[in-house]
Amino acid sequence: MSQPSATRFWTLQRKAAPYVFISPFIIVFATFMVYPLIQSILFAFQASSGPKSTAYVGLDNFRFMLRDPDFWTAVRNTATFAFFSVFVQLPLSLGLALLLNARWVRARSFFRLAFFSPHLVGQVFVAVLFSLIFIPRFGLLNRAIHAVLGMGLETKWLMDPSLVMPALVLTALWMYVGFNMIYFLAALQAVDPQLYEAAQVDGANRWKQFIHVTFPGIKPIAVFIMIMSAIGSFQLFELPYVLLRQTPGPNQAGLTIVMYLFSTGFSTGDLGYASAIGWALVLIILTISLAQAKVMGLWKRDA
């Protein structure tokens, strides 16, 4: 029995549809994700100068890395930055979200927009703006500190090795505090209001309500934000690269892992060592994500 060809076409197009819809993704994903990913593993065991000449060197890249002082400087700087992102920036984001989520707050959407607005400015543009904000004497930051604390105007934020990291942390704080606040706010708004009512009936004060209702309610998202924030921080590149005029900064105080990867691979031309640094970054990020998830008890079944 032969079906009419029109019906056959309809059955066929219906069966083929998901494959057709997903195929552009599969092609791009395979070409620009899976293939480079496999290549990158191979690269990590090669030494190269430029994309043309390579040689297999076994574990030499990783052995060299363990004793490479520049690499460890980069790790130290990046970890310091990530530490401040997670433990200074996120509590501030949560604080703002809690304030904004309080009942009877007026102009909520204005505040939300105001806090979020720096995130619309890309990292490079933020860095260009802040390169001027940090200049001695005329920069906004020194002017503000002078006005509020009466300190001198000559602080050279980007030239003093001990001030480079604070400058970076401050810039990132400005850029991301409102962005993370949006997530906390969404989490807070998703907490069941009946739980608060029940807690109030039980006579819990605000602090107890926060510990026993708010915190467990937002915990899954808090873990998510912490992990995303740590991952993002470990990929720090644009801010220091532009702020420090494409240098690692005084005393290499602004050298980050990605910056070191970039200069190794694309200034020095050793794509092999650059890939090895990339995999070290993967390892660091995975370890930290898993550790954070574990510490926050993500896998524990809540009683």
Place this chain on the structure above:
Amino acid sequence: MRSKAGFDILLVIAIHLVLAAAACVVLTPLFWLVCAALKGPNDLFHYLFASPDPTLENFRSLFKQVPFFRYMTNSMFIATSVTLLQVFFSSLAGFALAKYEFRGKRPIMVLMLATMMIPGQVLLAPMYKLIYQMGLVDTYWALILPAVVSVFGIILFRQSMLQIPDELLDAGRIDGCSEFRLYWEVVLPVSRPMVGAFTLIAFMGSWNSFLWPQIVLQDHARFTLPIALNQMVGLYSQEYGSLMAGTLLSILPVIVLFFLLQKEFLAGLTSGAVKG
């Protein structure tokens, strides 16, 4: 002092004061940027914020110093292409993963989620080699092709499309819609909020991207705004006024797009996190 609803009025006032102070701190650098861009070279450091006679001189010297208009068109062309392609292909793949059962679906999703955990920088070296072998170094293709579809976008679209009732799709099928027409005329319109949100995410991602363009672009004529501005920081580091004018012009398109799409964006940004 306690009101009827049991709310401390002083506390409410204090909360507003803290919020207002924080908003001032956050908005001041942006205000300072606008002021700096509109100040003449003599006024720049004379007034902390706005000068009494604003001028467009910085913009004039900016366009004289560098082919800034060219950079803007480059950025606009690349970001627009990437956004359109990403929205289309990501929503299409998201639709397939949300509403069809097919062979290989599970492995694809597992692989997608696994690669999301891997920072893109580990791909830089092999990607550069690949683009080099394809003969695409220093072309727009090097920026557009790898960005045609986004894993993050697919996940967002899939999640929002899971909520579309199957009955709606079946009704369309009975009316004689092909599967693609179903996507185009039923699924996309229903997913409008996510389309809006992801349009902004994709545009911002491309517009602000720096590391990859910095690696593959060489010719000045092809520079995007972040690349050009970074170079200007080095070359024209004393020309603060035109640097700020360039920065202001560079962030305007994103801000305009944000205001057009802000409702969808703020909802879409958090939807995945809160539900997941």
